Structures are given as structure tokens and as C-alpha cells.
Amino acid sequence: MPSFTLGIMALYLNGNKIEELPFFRRVLQEADRMNIDAYLFTPEDVDDGKRRIYAHVYEEGRGWRRRWVPFPDVVFDRCRYQKTPRFRKLREFRAKYGDLIYMNRPLANKSAIHQLLHKDKDIRPNLPDTVMYKGTTALADFVRKYGIAFVKPINGTGGRGVVRIESAGKGTYSVRGRDKQRRILPTRRLSLEGVGRLLGRLGLTESCLMQQGIELTLPNGRVHDYRLLVQKTGEGRWDVTGCAGRIGAARSVTSNLHGGGKAISVDRLLKHTFPSGSKAEAVKAEMYALGLRVVERLESHFRDMCELALDLAVDRQGRVWLLEINPKPAREVFRRIGEHEVYRRAIVRPVEYAKWLYKQEK
Missing domain, CATH: 3.30.470.20 (ATP-grasp fold, B domain)
Structure with missing residues (x-):
């Protein structure tokens, strides 16, 4: 008989796709070896009325299957931040079911x-010195002080929306980075006003940080x-x-x-x-x-x-x-x-x- 139940909580992306399935499979396999009943679920799989979950389970030789399971004793939260209603569902789940044992909590920005x-x-x-981005004048001072500055979203992950800015002389700046879809941006030489316009087009003017650049x-x-x-x-x-x-x-x-x-x-x-x-x-x-x-x-x-x-x-x-x-x-x-x-x-x-x-x- 299993010693307890472990629920790995994730979020659906792009319809009903779940990232990291190979990793989750390995976790469930290791849990099974330790006589722990484990499954994967999202907040959207929860039946509040009957306090049950339509979980994803992994069966050797058969692959991923769905079945109804009781609530877990322990929750391993693997939900990464996303600016969608699904992330709000995560917060609602944690607030409503605070009686569960959570291995980890969401961190601040x-x-x-x-x-x-x-x-x-x-x-x-x-x-590294890190401050909120408040416009190109402050950015110019930051670059002057450190030589290199990075502008990045306050909640970004995976290198999305990271821009490197360095002085190129004569009032211009060398700018390169990645957009929020992780596409590489070619190096450009821009005026300070041009840098501001580029950051605006990339959606990097609000809720963004300036970080001291370290030469890497x-x-x-x-x-x-x-x-x-x-x-x-x-x-x-x-x-x-x-x-x-x-x-x-x-x-x-x-x-x-x-x-x-x-x-x-x-x-x-x-x-x-x-x-x-x-x-x-x-x-x-x-x-x-x-x-x-x-x-x-x-x-x-x-x-x-x-x-x-x-x-x-x-x-x-x-x-x-x-x-x-x-x-x-x-x-x-x-x-x-x-x-x-x-x-x-x-x-x-x-x-x-x-x-x-x-x-x-x-």
C-alpha cells in the first residue's frame, strides 16, 4: 500500500499541452520505486464538488493515461509564471486548498x-546593481556607470525579452538581445531615442529591470x-x-x-x-x-x-x-x-x- 500521495501540479499551455512531460514521467517512476502514489495534474483538472482530480498518470508499457484520483497529501508545484487566466487558477487553487502540504511556494518578482x-x-x-527601468535618461546614466546594461522583464523566464545595451560612442548604443518569443535580435547601432523606441516595440518599457552588465x-x-x-x-x-x-x-x-x-x-x-x-x-x-x-x-x-x-x-x-x-x-x-x-x-x-x-x- 502506498505510503502517501504526491501530486505534481503544472499548467496547460497552448490548449491542453503540458511541458516537461519526460521529466514528470521520471519523477513518477522514481516515486513508484519508493512506494509512493504519484500523479500529474493542473488546477483545471480539479472537481471541487467531489474533491477529486482527473489526473495524468503514467503506466509502464501503456504511457500516459487519465483517471480520477483523490486529492494529494503533498503538492509539488511546478507551475511557471504565465500572464494568462490559467495562472490565476493556480492562485485560486492554492488559496482554496491551503490545507494541503506544499513543498514550495511562489517567489516574488x-x-x-x-x-x-x-x-x-x-x-x-x-x-549586480539592479533597478527598475524608468526611461532612457536613467538608462543612459546606467550604461555610463557600468559600460553594459541589460533590460529584462521583471517576471521573465528562459531568456525571453532580454536586451543588452552598450555605449558605441558619439551618443550611440550597440543593442542586441532576444524578443519575448526568444528570437535573436540582430545587433543595431541606435541613438538613445532609437533604443527607447526599440524597447517600446519589444514591450520592455513597463515592469522591467535594468541590471548591471557583467562581461561574459x-x-x-x-x-x-x-x-x-x-x-x-x-x-x-x-x-x-x-x-x-x-x-x-x-x-x-x-x-x-x-x-x-x-x-x-x-x-x-x-x-x-x-x-x-x-x-x-x-x-x-x-x-x-x-x-x-x-x-x-x-x-x-x-x-x-x-x-x-x-x-x-x-x-x-x-x-x-x-x-x-x-x-x-x-x-x-x-x-x-x-x-x-x-x-x-x-x-x-x-x-x-x-x-x-x-x-x-x-
Whole structure:
């Protein structure tokens, strides 16, 4: 008999499509091996009157099937932000069924998270200056101060709508990036007014951030960063599951895999910048330490959390910078670099933590 029921909550996209089905299948398979009854559902699958769910279940040899199931004991929320009525349904579900055990809570937007972390003196030195975008005059001052500025949506994900702006001399600016459909924007040389018009056409004038640019270009002209995954273990404590490097596609200002980026081992990528093994190891240790400091600080404020991914940059002096927080991280990067045990651990740990959490709550 199953020990408890785990419900993985997602959102439908583009009709009734669900993203990450291969990942969800792996989670359900691992749960089954641990004698845990698990299924996938969305807030739209809920029958409020009978308190039941028309869930997606995975059956070996038969694939995905639908069946009615009771409400879960524990909910693993994998719903990524989207500006649709479906996201409102998620909020309504969590408000109505607050009696369920949730492994994680929605985080605040990027600006609020930055302000929260900025209050911590041990994290502050690792944060690029980040402020709300308030027009081209402030943007020009920002570029003058830091050399490079990024403008990005306050709730954006996956590298969508990220624009890099750099002074090109004589009152002009070199601008490139990605639109909100993740399409690469060719490099343009524009006046300040032209930059403003471009940001307007891209929908990047309201609810957007300006972030201090960190130089991340490799000798081949491509940008790079690091994805650090921190998760709760089956004992309820934080641990770094793994870290991987990412190299962006040609002409891209972001390194996201969904945008054509390439995965590479963290050690191999660090050695591009720091041939000395001791320096690379010291930088890697600082990345791991920063990851643990950040998740502990966020958990003290937001409470229920089970995993976070940190997008980190390392400048040529070896300083580690926190670029973004991802509360609903993918783990595909580890499979792509051949770290199959890390990949499996990244899938298993949420299930192990769910089991631990259920025992604590009950």
C-alpha cells in the first residue's frame, strides 16, 4: 500500500499541452520505486464538488493515461509564471486548498528578490546593481556607470525579452538581445531615442529591470554562465546537487539551453578563464557557498521551498555574481554533459524530500 500521495501540479499551455512531460514521467517512476502514489495534474483538472482530480498518470508499457484520483497529501508545484487566466487558477487553487502540504511556494518578482537579498551583507557583494527601468535618461546614466546594461522583464523566464545595451560612442548604443518569443535580435547601432523606441516595440518599457552588465564573452564571442542547482535532501536539509556551465548560441546575449545554448561541465568551463586548477577550485567553492547562503536567506523569508537554481556569472577576476533565481528549475543540463548520476539525483531528491516532509507534517 502506498505510503502517501504526491501530486505534481503544472499548467496547460497552448490548449491542453503540458511541458516537461519526460521529466514528470521520471519523477513518477522514481516515486513508484519508493512506494509512493504519484500523479500529474493542473488546477483545471480539479472537481471541487467531489474533491477529486482527473489526473495524468503514467503506466509502464501503456504511457500516459487519465483517471480520477483523490486529492494529494503533498503538492509539488511546478507551475511557471504565465500572464494568462490559467495562472490565476493556480492562485485560486492554492488559496482554496491551503490545507494541503506544499513543498514550495511562489517567489516574488526579480526586483523584490533582489531587494531582499541586498539586505544581506554576505550576499550583497555578489549582486549586480539592479533597478527598475524608468526611461532612457536613467538608462543612459546606467550604461555610463557600468559600460553594459541589460533590460529584462521583471517576471521573465528562459531568456525571453532580454536586451543588452552598450555605449558605441558619439551618443550611440550597440543593442542586441532576444524578443519575448526568444528570437535573436540582430545587433543595431541606435541613438538613445532609437533604443527607447526599440524597447517600446519589444514591450520592455513597463515592469522591467535594468541590471548591471557583467562581461561574459568567451574568446569565440559567445556568452557563458553557470547553472547551480540547490535542493532539499531526504533529511530536509539544503545541498548543492550539481553545477554546469552553459555557452550561448552564436549572436545570443543569453546562454539558455532552450535558446540554443550548449551545456558544458563546470570544471571545463572554469578552466577557460582560470587555467590554474587551484583558482578554478576556489571559484567553484565560492559558487557553492553562495548558492547555500542565497537559498537559506530566501527560505527564511518565503518559508516552504524545496529547490532553486541560481544563474551565476564569474568575471575575469574570479568574482561570482548572482544573475537570476529560478524557482522551477529544469535539470536537463546535467544529462547533456553526461553527468547521469547528478541528473538522476536531481529528479529523486524532490520525491525523497516530499516523503520526509509528509512524515514531519503528519
